[in-house]
Amino acid sequence: MDLGIDRQAHVPVVQQIVSAVVQWIRESGVSPGTRLPSIRQLALDNLLSQSSVIEAYERMVAQGLLAPRQGPGFVVAQPTTSHECNWYEGAEREWGVFADNPLGELKLGCGWLPDAWRESDDISYAIREVTRTDTAGLFNYSTPLGLPALREQLLKRLTQIRIDTRLDQIMTTAGASHAQDLLIRTLLKAGDSVVVETPGYGSLYRQLAFHGVQLLEVPRTRGGPDIPALEALLLAHRPKCLFIQSLYHNPTGTSLCRTVAERLLELAHRENFLIIEEDVYGDLQHASCVRLSALPHDDRVIYVASFSKTLSSALRVGYLCASKAIITQLASLKTLTGFGTSRFAEAVVATLLANGTYRKWVQRLRKRLGTEMTATLQVLEDEEWEVFAAPAGGMFLWARPGAAPSTLLQAYARQLEVLVSPGQLFSPSGEHSEWLRINVAYAADPRALALFRAMGPARSTSTILKATSM
């Protein structure tokens, strides 16, 4: 099979392979079960490294386009509805849809920033600096709580956002998901019940479900969890924890208002539950904001954050902040289940925090996101989409078309080569929803604009049907 790879092109080789294979599957009309050329053969035919072919095939498997055979090799997969991933269930769905995109589809519903927005010079500098100056960082295990030099920088950051804590209450983790995993294993047992916001982060629902925890759903309003609904759940179930994203909530983009925050803390005190406040988008603010961890909370709030959404997802550096008693248990479990986090990665992040690079970086990021947010809100208003709430920061908007039903939207998005995040990904039960998560960092693309326009009220259903040839 000749893939027509162009080594001068700006598109990475792996992506070119994926595009060419996807095109071959579509155009040749092969049936599911048809065997693909072997990795070795495809690499030979196209003068490619085998690892590029492997990476391309694996991405297609994760996206449900190919399936592994019994025995070596891959076959064309059974077609699935929409962009669902059929190999790894659950947590991989988001990765499968958005980590790569065949044919260079626009990742409008993606949970992270475009590669082009990241800044590689600064991070390369910090890596070289650590490599040159910190030999221990290349070899040694980290300490149970994480590298002190990083935690000292984290303490400064936390103090700036008015979180009153101490060095021995801060522990590093390999990202926020790892922090949540340690918390779930330490604080909860199978059969316990917890409150989660809906819509909310699908991976968290699945983490909790894996642990056998019962999920109680509280609706997310514009100002935070719906208090009367929460009170009813507390009364009926006596849950152990509430999991919340206070700022730039995924997927609604909303932030906690002060009245709701104070009420939550009163309830936590009175009804004796803990609050896990996840703040992975917290550095993307351009407005004053309310964090539960920054209010007096009597050790009832545990704070979780990471650098994956701003600095790098590849380094796997996150952290949490809790009472000394809980930190001691978490540090024990962290060491037991992984012998600590990467001292090297922690030294790199510490360098970027200490030399001011990170601060400047997020300042630029906020400004850029703010511009895109304003522009996207304007377009959606013009096209008469319904927006759940105008966010005060972050990267997400929660919106639905004014007229057309979501099935039409998905078909049209596929035709425009736009990947969307339908509302059911943000419901514990996968309940159908007309809402979409929109990442404003991708929303200025002409394909996004075409989608917004096509789903506006001016277009009749028949026009869309015609456009999507349904």
Added chain:
Amino acid sequence: MDLGIDRQAHVPVVQQIVSAVVQWIRESGVSPGTRLPSIRQLALDNLLSQSSVIEAYERMVAQGLLAPRQGPGFVVAQPTTSHECNWYEGAEREWGVFADNPLGELKLGCGWLPDAWRESDDISYAIREVTRTDTAGLFNYSTPLGLPALREQLLKRLTQIRIDTRLDQIMTTAGASHAQDLLIRTLLKAGDSVVVETPGYGSLYRQLAFHGVQLLEVPRTRGGPDIPALEALLLAHRPKCLFIQSLYHNPTGTSLCRTVAERLLELAHRENFLIIEEDVYGDLQHASCVRLSALPHDDRVIYVASFSKTLSSALRVGYLCASKAIITQLASLKTLTGFGTSRFAEAVVATLLANGTYRKWVQRLRKRLGTEMTATLQVLEDEEWEVFAAPAGGMFLWARPGAAPSTLLQAYARQLEVLVSPGQLFSPSGEHSEWLRINVAYAADPRALALFRAMGPARSTSTILKATSM
């Protein structure tokens, strides 16, 4: 407090702080509960960075020398018996004793190589190379199974050691402990029983116990697990798994013989259990060797390894190899509980494997360890210590003094400033044992030689008692 820090000395500053504080505690005769100078004050008084003081204090806490106060600051800890750690129980014990050593004690019982044995130029080169050439590696999430370029190198290595596997059966992890954690969570539930070797790796016992799994102990003989004892356990308990280190077993240094290996595979097939074969010391061989994963095993053996013992503990790169069905479950849990491993670290290890650096590195390491092993065996023979078995490779020897009881040995080791690993660390129930784990990489030090000599049969108990002033 003036610590008398010498910036020209070869001893790292953090270690100098620890030594000075420990000396102050010993010499000033302060009582437990006495408050230490604040981090800020100690840093100011000695022109040190606060992070150095924090790191020093935390090491002392992990070693049970200091304790955190209620409120900020630290106090002198209640003295504990021997070098037990009293802050983080369990998994941190090994870290607490060996990660750093006040007063530059000799880490004779340590589970890893001395810093001076590691080679920083090669790893620095690979890090710079990845930073320069793989921008995606600086930012992106990895794929669920781990970076294909690394897994391709791992496949080559596994093929060389005759493990018959495929790319989609290899998954990366953040070290071997992380691999074990994923396996335990995927394969076992609370109340299940598993067979572990005794003596064996204490952290594994605690990982299993944390998960509520019942440990059945099979004695480790010179050639592997004791088969009649294992058969009795299988009959009585029908365990789900056997956890084993086939090569250079921790702590005995023994390796599996072919007869035992074949018998284990027969039993696994007949009695329907899985074998988890951990091979973290496997690259340190200088003899032919028997791995269960390299024999026909009908998907009954899962292989676990890592680069922490050879290349770097700081990068956190390990891997495992299992049937496709198990890999799919493991990949799902890995993504769910941490959103993948570090793409950057995996790219660094892939570079070192691909350019041949790793191969040359372990060759040198084997040669050096072989020399030290031979020399240590000779010394122990001269001093009439009992050696469990002469290892065919690796870094560990399991031995006990010919004459003196272990309580005397521990007292004398303390006086010589030698840190030992007493046998009870390698028993699930912490049972008393006269045996010691000796890491030959530290055994040529005059303090080790003095210890071996003092515990030889030529010295009478009264001489030792006199020497240790007991």
